Amino acid sequence: MEKTTDISRLKEIARQIRIDILESTFAAGSGHPGGSMSAVEVIVALYWSEMNHRPDEPHWPDRDRFVLSKGHACPVLYAALARAGYFAVKELKNLRKLGSFLQGHTDMLKTPGVDFSAGSLGMGLSFANGVALAARLDKKDYRTYVMLGDGEVQEGQIWEAAMTAPHRKLDNVCAILDYNKLQIDGFNKDIKGLEPIDEKWAAFGWHVIRIDGHDFEAIFKALDSARTTKGKPTIIIADTLKGKGVSFMENQAGFHGRCLKPDEMEKAREELKEVLK
Amino acid sequence: MPETAATRDAYGKTLERMGERYPEIVALDADLSESTRTIWFAKKFPERFFQMGIAEQDMIATAAGLASAGKVPFASSFAIFASRAWEQVRNLLCRAEINVNLCLTHTGISVGEDGASAQALEDIAAFRVLPNMRIIVPADDIETVGVIEFLAADRNGPTYVRLGRSKTPRIHAQDYKFVFGKASVPREGKDIAIIACGVMVGKAMEATEILAAEGIEARVINMSTIKPIDADTIIAASKEIGKIVTAEEHSIIGGLGGAVAEVLAENAPCSMKRVGTRDTFGESGTPDELLEKYGLQPHHIAAAAKSLL
Ligand SMILES: Cc1ncc(C[n+]2csc(CCOP(=O)(O)OP(=O)(O)O)c2C)c(N)n1
Ligand SMILES: [Mg+2]
Numbered sequence: 001m002e003k004t005t006d007i008s009r010l011k012e013i014a015r016q017i018r019i020d021i022l023e024s025t026f027a028a029g030s031g032h033p034g035g036s037m038s039a040v041e042v043i044v045a046l047y048w049s050e051m052n053h054r055p056d057e058p059h060w061p062d063r064d065r066f067v068l069s070k071g072h073a074c075p076v077l078y079a080a081l082a083r084a085g086y087f088a089v090k091e092l093k094n095l096r097k098l099g100s101f102l103q104g105h106t107d108m109l110k111t112p113g114v115d116f117s118a119g120s121l122g123m124g125l126s127f128a129n130g131v132a133l134a135a136r137l138d139k140k141d142y143r144t145y146v147m148l149g150d151g152e153v154q155e156g157q158i159w160e161a162a163m164t165a166p167h168r169k170l171d172n173v174c175a176i177l178d179y180n181k182l183q184i185d186g187f188n189k190d191i192k193g194l195e196p197i198d199e200k201w202a203a204f205g206w207h208v209i210r211i212d213g214h215d216f217e218a219i220f221k222a223l224d225s226a227r228t229t230k231g232k233p234t235i236i237i238a239d240t241l242k243g244k245g246v247s248f249m250e251n252q253a254g255f256h257g258r259c260l261k262p263d264e265m266e267k268a269r270e271e272l273k274e275v276l277k
Numbered sequence: 278m279p280e281t282a283a284t285r286d287a288y289g290k291t292l293e294r295m296g297e298r299y300p301e302i303v304a305l306d307a308d309l310s311e312s313t314r315t316i317w318f319a320k321k322f323p324e325r326f327f328q329m330g331i332a333e334q335d336m337i338a339t340a341a342g343l344a345s346a347g348k349v350p351f352a353s354s355f356a357i358f359a360s361r362a363w364e365q366v367r368n369l370l371c372r373a374e375i376n377v378n379l380c381l382t383h384t385g386i387s388v389g390e391d392g393a394s395a396q397a398l399e400d401i402a403a404f405r406v407l408p409n410m411r412i413i414v415p416a417d418d419i420e421t422v423g424v425i426e427f428l429a430a431d432r433n434g435p436t437y438v439r440l441g442r443s444k445t446p447r448i449h450a451q452d453y454k455f456v457f458g459k460a461s462v463p464r465e466g467k468d469i470a471i472i473a474c475g476v477m478v479g480k481a482m483e484a485t486e487i488l489a490a491e492g493i494e495a496r497v498i499n500m501s502t503i504k505p506i507d508a509d510t511i512i513a514a515s516k517e518i519g520k521i522v523t524a525e526e527h528s529i530i531g532g533l534g535g536a537v538a539e540v541l542a543e544n545a546p547c548s549m550k551r552v553g554t555r556d557t558f559g560e561s562g563t564p565d566e567l568l569e570k571y572g573l574q575p576h577h578i579a580a581a582a583k584s585l586l
């Protein structure tokens with residue numbers, strides 16, 4: 001598949017994927033666009049540059065793994081997998097439909113390229129650690145990337161796993177926190193605040209990097225740093241905007257779990273005619 | 278007196294032996310490796326053993342990750358503590374059909390002095406309802422060896438293996454062959470069928486002696502695979518004998534008794550009694566005292582059998 005670090009090309013791919021997210025959830029009549037839009041740049045950077053993977057061989061044993069722990073954001077993953085060539089782009093319109101291999105939350109048995117069945121929050125980091133332990137036992141150098149939601153890290157199991165990875169010096173694990181500050185019922189800070197989040201992960205023994213999660217150059221730098229940091233796992237805390245890319249969706253809890261209405265979809269299509277600055 | 282042994286000991290020894298045969302086997306524990314006997318595997322294969330600390334949810338999801346990357350994990354804790362990760366078992370192991378072997382110990386009231394918090398009496402029910410889950414309850418140490426050998430080679434889990442803490446009588450001869458999904462019949466009889474699992478198979482065998490003294494010949498069926506259940510053997514017992522007692526060291530709700538009742542009600546209804554704990558928690562005491570107080574001794578099984586005649 002096409003691999004690139006050309007920023008203007010990546011921005012174009014990101015623009016296309018944002019449209020896919022909105023069109024697929026619109027066609028489904030439901031789904032989770034908000035937390036999909038916030039994760040676009042990180043996922044594009046992973047699939048178009050960082051990760052070793054083979055769209056024509058999804059189960060290639062030496063592939064880098066991507067564990068989308070916040071499984072409700074699958075529209076962004078499905079769009080990325082389709083655009084990367086795992087399956088036809090036209091399948092995206094079958095999202096959430098009966099019999100489709102694009103389930104409402106990820107299903108590793110059904111979707112080519114999906115490495116983890118999510119939907120219930122809090123389990124992905126443990127799973128990623130398990131994959132990384134297997135890689136180490138097999139003396140393989142594939143890496144495991146795991147994306148967490150900010151609301152998701154209120155789950156206790158995240159912190160169990162956050163203790164496991166540094167204890168076992170899993171430098172082949174790279175977590176990315178999609179820090180869009182919103183969950184379902186509102187802002188993290190009003191529900192159960194996470195701050196000081198950098199210090200929490202650092203205190204658990206992680207190499208912590210804080211970046212603008214919509215800035216490709218910052219993402220690449222962080223991924224480089226994660227890959228070259230030895231002896232401990234890295235977490236990239238990516239400051240993002242929920243609903244990023246469509247003005248009326250940005251920073252709105254309301255678009256966590258509902259698709260656009262026809263008039264909103266029209267407006268969004270207009271806004272997404274140009275790549276983001 | 279027959280020889281006695283604990284199923285957890287047989288698990289620990291067989292896991293260690295299977296570890297030699299299959300390099301892809303790994304083990305995980307949550308700070309109970311001494312009690313669950315995974316410590317023997319840990320000592321022999323330190324780099325393939327993962328001590329996860331007191332974090333059962335993390336342990337089970339980490340095992341899932343290991344399995345997804347080609348390992349064959351055996352994860353252990355006390356059954357009740359691993360049960361807190363029921364939803365990880367459901368949404369990860371079962372939904373994604375991930376081959377993790379949950380070998381959980383300290384089941385039933387015979388845990389003894391530790392009391393109600395450690396005595397799992399609901400675990401069969403809680404796991405039986407899950408699609409893709411397999412449940413095996415070995416009756417003695419010999420059968421446990423067969424179960425662990427089977428699971429080490431067969432990779433079609435997830436599977437829950439229900440193991441006990443205390444030494445219990447050996448039922449099977451050395452040459453016994455465990456067959457997954459197939460009940461065995463350690464004793465034939467024509468007057469009543471006792472379908473039991475785990476340590477209650479031994480209790481059922483003792484009950485047959487009480488019954489035989491009164492001229493009643495009981496068939497004992499060892500239903501060591503609870504899921505998928507051997508419906509043919511249950512239906513045959515109903516058709517041939519027509520009177521069935523179930524015996525389990527578990528609640529009468531949703532466990533072996535529930536599973537047998539489901540098969541009978543739809544296929545071959547007959548009169549039936551369930552021996553098990555009766556919708557209650559346990560308490561502290563010696564295993565024998567507790568088995569007596571909670572109605573799980575041979576004479577309780579014999580009384581249930583006679584009530585059907
Ligand atoms: C264990 C669990 N509890 C509750 C939910 C319901 N739920 C789905 S998404 C969500 C909010 C997630 O917020 P966050 O992790 O911040 O995701 P993002 O903002 O990136 O969409 C909740 C509560 C769930 N899926 N899993
Ligand atoms: Mg969020």
